[in-house]
Amino acid sequence: MFLLAPFVLAAYGVVVFALDVSVPVSAPSKAPTVSPALVSFSIEQDRWLDWAGSTSRNEFAYNAFNNLKEITGTPPWIRIGADSEDHTNFNPRIQFSQTKFPAETATVPYPEASNITVGDGFYSAVAHLPPGTHVIWGVNFGQANLTAAYLETRSIVKAFDSPAVREAGITLDFIEIGNEADLYINNGARNSSWNIQQYVAQWTTFAANVSAAAGINADSRVKFVGAAFAESTRTTSGFSPQSAFKAGLLDSPSGAQVKLISQHHYSGSFCSGSGGLLQNLMTKATIRSNLSSFSPDITATHAKGLSYFLGETNSYSCHGAPGVSNTAGAALWALDYALYSSQIGVERTHFHEGIGYKYNLIQPATLNRSILDGSPLSTPLAPHIQPAYYSAIIVAEALGDSGSTQVYEISVNNTRIAGYAFYEGGSLQRAVFINSLAFLKGATSRSSTHLLLSFTDGSAFATMTIKRLKIGYADDTSGVTWGGQTYETSDAKVSGDLDVQVAPVSAGVDIAETEVVLLTFGS
Template sequence: MTGCSTLLLASAFVLPLLITSAAAVNVTVPLSPPSNAQKLSSTLVSFSIEQDRWPDWTGTDSRNEFTHAALTTLASLTGTPPKIRVGANSEDHTTWSPTVTIEQDAFPPPNSITPFPEASTITVGDAYYQLSRFLPFGTHMVWGVNFGLDNATNAGNMARSIVQAFKSAAVLAAGVVLDRIEIGNEADLYSNNGLRAKNYSVNDYVPDWINIASAAVSAAGISGSSGPVSVQGAAFANQGFTPRQIFNLGILDSAPGKAISVISQHHYSAAFCNGGDFPLVSFMNKATIRSNLSIFTADIAATHAQGMPYILGETNSIACHGAPGVSNTAGITLWAIDYTLQAATLGISEAFFHEGIGYKYNWIQPIALNRSIVDGSPIDPPTPPHVQPAFYAGLVINTLVGTTGAAQIVELAVGNANVTGYAAFEAGALRRAVFVNLGAWLGSSVGARPSVHVDLAFGGETAGRASARRLVIQHADDTANLTWAGQSFETADVTPAGEVVTEDVVLSEGLDLRSTEAVLITF
């Protein structure tokens, strides 16, 4: 078979893939990309960061070494750092001041549902945006501007300060690039959160946005959608307002609308704002993941028809910082793999996973935490910076994406309600595939752990051999102790512990995939 060979890794243990008794499923893997294959962006896995505690992520006098190491680890797999968007809810609570150096915040008290609340007011100065210099070299950024305040002067001041920061010698030397500004976060929720009148509609939004965005675009010196800096449009929560609506209302014909180069929408699959009980198994569900994303297909098509990329500019498992026992577990890692790759097959070029300080759904906890992310109870001594289980999703996804920047993806038809599969192609040939078993094996599960045997077919070609790496999870509701290809990344500096372990796959014999597990094959 073309492209199938045994992959040898330096300093790696190569183990045979043991075939055991299991339910079987037949999967056909094409040798070349089908016509519906989508481009795999090197920055498919990107991050959105809550604006209020941005300095904690970057460091102030020197870089936050943990943040830098975690992002660099992901970048090493694709050759490109994840993109970073700074904004979200606190985007619309930020004002710029000439008398503030970096940042001044006011926070509400924590509670058991929200142990790390967002700031109610944020005042920033020019040095705040210049902290972008502490990100990995080559990072591209999107910065949020306050639209909620409905103050054109403040929006202009913020936009001007952002653009000036990226012209500073320090940020230029760091190789960190500003791609876009985003004017307003989830304006479709303004009628509920007090930022606009109760009857605020999309018909009100478009002229309102044009007014404030005109000031921001002018102050930033943005001349159009093809300039070095442009505008990120929409940033709506789910389907409250839609890109199709604002296109029809003529937003792209306005002066600031002509600077829109990317359309963003946000998506969470549930909300924990007032607490609640969310079963982990409801997220480890193949059909639900697809139905949650398919609601965007019309917006994706309308955006592409305008010649623009479509992204999930803010996303994660459960809104309002995640839910305990779900967002911080190993099972959500498998959800994130399938969710992100499914999004890519729909034409969503990037998924920006939202992060804060102490949020339950964080992939990366960049500073020490002195209270529990689950219930706000004190922690003494504080928990040091660490990656959470979902970080492993980035390792798997970025390995599938690869380093060429030219990979394509297609979903594989897998006739099993729990198992999903995707294939990646480069230069017109099959290179990698990943299979995810979303069946939930919990700490309370009893008996033998279920397994599915995947039989692979390649259109009549002789199969040969390949190499596999496995994401091993003990239980879906564990909050630590995962391994990827035999290595743990739950270390003080994200340096992997342990030797790389690969498995030799005889493709004609297929492979086994236990419940709550993923495997990536390199052909």
């Protein structure tokens, strides 16, 4: 693989580089089989009913989730909980929910609730998700109230036992006890002596009570998520999966039902109002170093026979950075981030969503305040998708509907271009290439790289279909198209005529700055 000298298209004044890329025709032995729900979602619990709908479903959110199911045959998994999980209590006299919010700020225009009290209707709204959805639900651990966790669990189980939910095949797969317990000293939920040993001891007590309420045992469908920490020491001290295992997390009867370890991860922080640079977020090397740092945790988790997933993740914590998390460039970041995670042993990536969060893939409710600084909007903003949503669509199309697609990162000798190959039945079907060089507003020349494809361990393909994610500028917040079509519609359903090209594989393919191409290979 080598880089050829650049040349200039005189008619356009665009510098074009040529790059040889070799793609295996047969799936390499280390190519993992990847879940069709690789891109899934985490929903902030306080505004769950805005997502699901209370007496009737939220059609916009339903369509946005169901689009992915229509492509892969599998809906995204939904985790419901997060910060407000540890501020939730149950009251049978409340139909849906009563919620108290702190004052909004310019940094956090849509804050999480400080208190939420829910009734049975809150949980039964799960019936409004697409049929076949797998659900993870969190219960309150932060307030150290066993009764709250027990009552919430009973109501959750009741909801999933209802005829509407059972007929739709919507299942409760995991219960999560507490959100980011490693931060409990910081947020006042525990005192300064709080440590991993105390976490395991208290978690074990809660898990025994939750197990009794939910009937969790060796034969039950419902199991436990373990950890769900905000950070990790990646060692056997402090808060990490390794430390939790060492302290006995898996040793009790309830602990033996932990089958999934959750890690929360953001690429940066906007909590103090310091913004990030869009190019930094998109950069190929940064994505890999951010994720690969969890390799010790993933290895330790797999050694216990457990699965590992990013149960809450997104670009910048505290709901995202303005002009970064809500832009088209974030779609390229999310695409590379999700696909690369599959290469290091991450089962799913649950992108965190709230109402009005800057990093949302989906904005499912009408907004009256700016997501950037909280200022009043002269015209309310109707439900809409944000550019990062296209990453979920592209991942779904690349994985297809086989349910057993293998994914392999292609070695690309370029610091800005990433590539992934997709295999069904061990044979190459598709490839995705991502050019993460940010083409920003004000730039006058947009470079392009010409990829010259060759194939190893098998015969070459004659033709390929090329589908492009077209973006004006990396810092645009709308106007993105995928194969000539848009999801920026009033109902989240795709609109427009499909625009793809069929070309000889021998001709190669151009990929511009801030662009994605999906290649589907023919005979």
